[in-house]
Amino acid sequence: MSNSPSFRKGIRDGLIMVIPVAAFALAYGVLAVDAGLSPALTIFSSLVIVSGAAQFTMIGLLAAGPVPVLVAASGLGLRHLPMSAKLADMIGPQPLGTRLRLAWVLVDETFGLAVRAAYTGVADIVAYKSAADLILYSFWMAGTTVGALFGGSIDPETVGIAVLFPLLFLGLAAPMVHKRRDWIVAGAAVVATLVATLVLPPAWQITGAATVAALVGVGFHE
Amino acid sequence: MSDLHLILAVGAVTFATRIAFLLRPRPIPGGLVGRFLDVFPLALFVAIAAQGLLAPRGTPEVTPALAAAVGGIVGGILFRRNLWGVLAVGAVSFYVARALFT
Numbered sequence: 001m002s003n004s005p006s007f008r009k010g011i012r013d014g015l016i017m018v019i020p021v022a023a024f025a026l027a028y029g030v031l032a033v034d035a036g037l038s039p040a041l042t043i044f045s046s047l048v049i050v051s052g053a054a055q056f057t058m059i060g061l062l063a064a065g066p067v068p069v070l071v072a073a074s075g076l077g078l079r080h081l082p083m084s085a086k087l088a089d090m091i092g093p094q095p096l097g098t099r100l101r102l103a104w105v106l107v108d109e110t111f112g113l114a115v116r117a118a119y120t121g122v123a124d125i126v127a128y129k130s131a132a133d134l135i136l137y138s139f140w141m142a143g144t145t146v147g148a149l150f151g152g153s154i155d156p157e158t159v160g161i162a163v164l165f166p167l168l169f170l171g172l173a174a175p176m177v178h179k180r181r182d183w184i185v186a187g188a189a190v191v192a193t194l195v196a197t198l199v200l201p202p203a204w205q206i207t208g209a210a211t212v213a214a215l216v217g218v219g220f221h222e
Numbered sequence: 223m224s225d226l227h228l229i230l231a232v233g234a235v236t237f238a239t240r241i242a243f244l245l246r247p248r249p250i251p252g253g254l255v256g257r258f259l260d261v262f263p264l265a266l267f268v269a270i271a272a273q274g275l276l277a278p279r280g281t282p283e284v285t286p287a288l289a290a291a292v293g294g295i296v297g298g299i300l301f302r303r304n305l306w307g308v309l310a311v312g313a314v315s316f317y318v319a320r321a322l323f324t
Contacts, residue, residue: 166274
């Protein structure tokens with residue numbers, strides 16, 4: 001698989017995630033240790049959870065106890081359900097090991113790259129996503145480790161790296177906008193997100209806004 | 223519950239949502255569900271971008287990230303399939319706005 005053109009394209013395309021992912025992971029490493037997790041547990045959490053949103057929420061609610069953390073993690077995880085269904089449709093029948101591996105790193109970034117790859121005609125989505133997952137996971141772990149062990153003197157916010165993360169998703173959305181329905185869905189997502197930030201808890205904002213906007217798209221006939 | 227157990231529990235909850243439809247893959251039905259899944263990725267990506275650029279501190283506000291949003295949209299129109307182009311135009315817009323207005 002590692003010699004296939006799709007895998008090599010996944011590596012090349014995955015490099016675009018390096019700076020935002022490493023910066024995000026670095027910030028997580030710093031803040032998790034600051035919140036009271038040991039450096040070893042901080043690194044372990046990135047190894048087993050592999051979700052920036054869930055991990056930041058976990059350390060933010062650490063003092064509140066396990067129930068709020070697990071409720072918030074469930075809310076954040078809801079958006080994985082349609083992602084999982086979409087990915088299953090894109091990859092078709094695959095061995096169990098392959099499906100488990102792809103699910104382990106089913107994160108917004110590599111899912112986005114995989115959907116974009118499917119739109120642009122990449123032949124082997126499994127190889128492509130595996131390569132992008134490898135890049136993401138490597139830099140997620142490296143960033144967390146550096147942040148947890150040496151992060152006290154680093155502040156990603158001051159250099160403005162945080163803005164690259166949402167820009168990455170704007171770039172992932174761009175090739176999906178073709179029809180009038182797509183523009184309406186994108187506009188609905190912006191409005192729904194702004195409303196969600198005012199009325200929903202942080203853990204439910206993205207999932208809620210994306211669901212409402214997708215339902216607007218479902219109701220729109222061309 | 224110890225921190226280790228909490229991490230394992232969050233990992234289990236997260237993985238359960240990820241594997242849900244991959245464990246027993248079935249073709250996506252047509253109709254409403256199919257149409258929903260067809261547009262959900264676009265809605266999700268725009269929602270993530272909108273939250274980060276228009277409400278970077280949790281509520282809507284005007285910050286240099288708004289310039290990144292405008293630049294990113296222009297970059298998306300100019301470089302539709304070139305992710306680096308979108309990032310570059312958005313990032314340059316952000317840094318220029320930050321230098322001018324903060």
